[in-house]
Amino acid sequence: MSMDRIFARIDADFQSHLDRVRAFVRQPSISGEGVGMAEMAELLRETIVRLGGRAEIAATPGWPVVWGGIDAGRPKTLLLYGMYDVQPVEGEEWMVSPFAGETVTLPDVGPSIVARGVYNTKGPLAGLFNVLETIQRADGRLPVNVKFVIEGEEELGSRNLPGFIHAHRDALAADATYFAFYCQDRHGKPVLWLGVKGIQYFEVTCRGGAWGGPRTRGVHGSNAVWIGSPAWRLVRALATMMDDEEEIQVAGLRDDVISPSAEDEALLRTLAETFDPATHLWSWDAERFKHADDRAALLRHYLYDPTLNIDGIWGGYTGPGMKTLLPHEVRAKMDVRLVPNMEPEGVRARIRAHLARLGREDIQVHFYEGYPPAKTSLNEPVVQALIRAIRSTGREPEVWPHLAGSAPFYLFRRTLGQPFAAGGLGHGGRPHSPNEYATIEGMRLFERSVAQFFYEFAGA
Amino acid sequence: MSMDRIFARIDADFQSHLDRVRAFVRQPSISGEGVGMAEMAELLRETIVRLGGRAEIAATPGWPVVWGGIDAGRPKTLLLYGMYDVQPVEGEEWMVSPFAGETVTLPDVGPSIVARGVYNTKGPLAGLFNVLETIQRADGRLPVNVKFVIEGEEELGSRNLPGFIHAHRDALAADATYFAFYCQDRHGKPVLWLGVKGIQYFEVTCRGGAWGGPRTRGVHGSNAVWIGSPAWRLVRALATMMDDEEEIQVAGLRDDVISPSAEDEALLRTLAETFDPATHLWSWDAERFKHADDRAALLRHYLYDPTLNIDGIWGGYTGPGMKTLLPHEVRAKMDVRLVPNMEPEGVRARIRAHLARLGREDIQVHFYEGYPPAKTSLNEPVVQALIRAIRSTGREPEVWPHLAGSAPFYLFRRTLGQPFAAGGLGHGGRPHSPNEYATIEGMRLFERSVAQFFYEFAGA
Incomplete structure (x- = not known):
């Protein structure tokens, strides 16, 4: 399979791909307030079924999990984890309506969709479906089997995901878990992380x-x-x-x-060379850090x-x-x-x-329900496949031992015993804040990188 | 003049008197939110004019002051201070709409109007006009000249009252200031205070x-x-x-x-005998005080x-x-x-x-603008007139050196050089809280006591 044919198809269909992103963010799904949750779950179920997959909306004591899969008859299987809920917008002042999916040319980053959830994480979720559809059209079938587990309570601490994962351990068996996310900073540098708090x-x-x-x-x-x-x-x-x-x-x-592991120490040494504190301050609208500005020390505070x-x-x-x-x-x-x-x-x-x-x-x-951190090794095939996919675009990813943010990935690592990877090209910002955004050009890069990743993982 | 004729007239007209109380509370006038302030000021101006008085709505940098007077050709003059603003109700849960003027039979206290401001202080303000009207009808003219100064920013700390009082010092000259207020506790005991914090x-x-x-x-x-x-x-x-x-x-x-004055010490000794801590706990919905329950010590904490x-x-x-x-x-x-x-x-x-x-x-x-405390002596004629008026109903007032609450009475005491008195029979509760109330029967007693007070002060 030539990736060029797939990339050409992404470009040809890109306006309709953006329409899917807009459709996802225009459907509010605020788990904390119970707004639009059933409608969003149904939109996802239909999307999977249209791709020829099985899909169910599984009840939980809270908001349902949308799950299912597409069996491509391939030897390898990826579990695609996602979330369909977003944070409330109550009390926030936005430049556009947070659920309108409007395009705004933002200073510093350019044309972007500004909407609640477009970065965290409906933009990447819609992009993932765009990629699956594109590969099916261009290549007939997917290079890997995929399973989906898309929860509606990530922003509530994933309180019912543990019960769901535990109850469906066998059905969710896969070689690895993947979580789609925009990982480029505003200067275009791709950032990968191997775990979460x-x-x-x-x-x-x-x-x-x-x-x-x-x-x-x-x-x-x-x-x-x-x-x-x-x-x-x-x-x-x-x-x-x-x-x-x-x-x-x-x-x-x-x-x-505990102290950072030997693998983390090695990553930290490399990271300290490219880590740009100023970009982080800009992203979080702050003039200074709590601690002194020494890069290596800052990194240790941030991560550990x-x-x-x-x-x-x-x-x-x-x-x-x-x-x-x-x-x-x-x-x-x-x-x-x-x-x-x-x-x-x-x-x-x-x-x-x-x-x-x-x-x-x-x-x-x-x-509230809490969960522990989770980490995957740099050497896992799923991580290496994602790194190769990013390198194939001419960019060197900056690899982080883990993220300062939280996600319930212990469920994949500990409960299902799967290594995981998260990321993809693309850029967004201001999660949980007014004027959350993701760039249009980043969405295109995201789709190319994720398509490449699927083939890298299949061939690994 | 026989007070009996005036009391009979109060009873005969009492339903229309209650209508005035309802009309006052039904007109919201929330100074903190700027709701209904002009309408309430106009309602007061009209009310004074209908009684044959002069009245003006005087602009200030904030909400206007309604002021004026009724010249009865008498030797003595009372300055009637009042307020027409109330606290916001935002975020509060009420048993009835806070601006409907509804009558509710409350446990412990009986039939009452439950509304924002009915106790603090539109109920007494409406009652004061009821008394003036009743005396004019029954006796032809008032036993004292009255002047009015009714501010719309008491709940904002009376921030523009100092400027107004200072600018109109001569026009506001009077023998004493009086502030109408319900002063009976829920057991019927009249409570008078000689100052404010x-x-x-x-x-x-x-x-x-x-x-x-x-x-x-x-x-x-x-x-x-x-x-x-x-x-x-x-x-x-x-x-x-x-x-x-x-x-x-x-x-x-x-x-x-500073330590309590000799007059305060004498009042405290008497007060400690009748002061009922349990009634205060009930009023403020608390199970205990911060300090030990010794009455004399509690009183000193409360007041000093x-x-x-x-x-x-x-x-x-x-x-x-x-x-x-x-x-x-x-x-x-x-x-x-x-x-x-x-x-x-x-x-x-x-x-x-x-x-x-x-x-x-x-x-x-x-x-914000602040103001100092203010005190008047027990021996002032205006205070003695109010005490006699209350005693004439067969009740012995409990006299407090001052109140724990605040009012800008330093303007009368210090700026205008007038002694002041505040009170009257009547009972209400829950100021600044949901379900603020005042009892119907208390409103009748209030009017009788205030009418008596005017004659006592005139004859003193």
Whole structure:
């Protein structure tokens, strides 16, 4: 098979390929708010069936998993993991409607689709289907069998994916897992990562009760003189968890952290040469890092430090002008990112123990489902196939030991016993933020790189 | 004049009197949100004109002041201070629509109007006009001349009242100021207070900037590992202002606090005998006080402690479910209540100095207009007239040295040089909270007591 014929076909059909991206982002699917989830699942099911595959919408206690496969009669099988949910847009200000799929020429990066989910991760998901369809048209059949597992709760911490994967271990057997994602930075450099951090999300609440404080409603602020304040108590309790240098003060939270492996150390040495801190600052709209700007040290903080973050905090009067109020309930949403060797159970135990040591019966904690980090070796055939696919475009990928972000890849690595790879060319940005975007030209490069990857993996 | 004829007239017209209360609360006038302010001011102006008075809506840099007077050709003049604005209802859950003026039979207190402002303070304001109208009908003319100054920014800290009062000092000359308010607790005991605390409201903000942190938008939460967090920084800065026992840690904030005067000490001795802590806990929906339950000690905390309160705190993701976010801006609304001898300038200086000592250029503070406390002596004729009016109904008022709440009465006491009194029979509750209410029967008692007060003051 000549890849040129496939690339020509991608170019010829590219406007209709963009239409699929737009159709995917125009269908809202906000798992946190329950908006458009059934419609998005059905759109995916139809898409797989039109490619000649089997597809089912499998119920879970939460949002369903869309799963199935296309049997091409090939010796090798790839499990294609994806997600169809996106983050809420509540409270965000966008330059265009976040679910309109509009094209905007952005400074620095050029013509892009600006929409919730276009980068994380409906753009790559739509592109993946574009590639499968293109190969079928140009080559008759796929070079590998594929299976799909596309969840609707990634943004909720993949809370029902473990149960699904565990229950379908045999049916999901494959040689490797692949997760489609745009991996070029804004300068075009492809970035590959061999793993992800884990995450433990939780909420901390202080409300009035037996200890004091207003129990069921905020009351006139003058009472703060003699009635306890849930707001002060939450602030005081949270403040014990972090110091002024933003070093975590929860005892034991770092206990399970291990030194980078020999393979990671080798990757870090190479990475420190090309790693560009300025690009990261630009991406995250910050003027400086918390730590000194030494590249090697920054990398170690970024990849091997667990994080304790306040995602949101709220309580009392937050409207315009003045209102004096003694609030009855104040809350914070928080998360810990888990680095290699940390487990969610250990994180929960350390947070609970920290709050218990405070001796504050007024502070309650609720843990969401958490998951551990996951890593794959550079030497796995699926990783090498992806690296060859990227190199074939004349670009040298920058390989990261893992990502600072989280994904439930432990399910593939640990539960299914499969190595995994994630990435592909393409560029996007501002996930979980207003004006999330992905570039049009990146979408074309993405499709070429993923097509090449399928053939590389088949021939490996 | 026989008071009986006036009381009979109140009873005969009481349904139409309630209609005026309903009309006042049905006209929203939320100064913090700019809702219905012009309409409410016009309603007041018309009401005064219909009573044969002069009335003007005087522009200020904020919401206008409604002012005027009724010259009854009497030797004595009362300045009637009032407010026509109410607190927002945003985010509150009410048993009835907060601006419908509905009557609900509440447990413990009986038939009541449940509406925003019916207690604080449109119910008493409407009742005051009912009394003036009733006296004119029953007695031909009022026993005292009255002047009105009714502001629309009390809930915003009366920020433009000082300028107005200062500019109209001569026109506002009177023998005393009176503020109409329901003063009975839920057991029927009348409570009078001879002063108010002051208040200094402010906002503390931490946002990303030169120090680090995301500058203009929240970014993916995984970046908390290496980019500074405005949320942690605000929490850490706030936590330095209070200890775990909720004792204020802002150096110097208590420096200007003085011991109770001899008159206050005498009032405190009497008060400690009738003061019922349980009623206060019930009113404010709390199970216990911050301090031990000794009545005399509690009273001293309540009246002579300055307060540092968090009215509201917010930032980042506060919607349902999970969203990982490193917020770019987190804010808190706060206030200090000023006890005798404290001045807003001193409070601002101590807060500024505290934040400066932290050396945190990432924390910004914005001060709203503040005002000092104000007190009147028990021996003032206007106070004695109100006490006699209440005693004439067979009830003994419980006299408080001052209130824990705040009002800009320093303007009457200090700027205009007038003694003041506030109160009247009647019962209401839950100011600044959902299901604010005032009892129907209390409204009748209020009108009788205020009519009696006018005659007592005239004859004193």
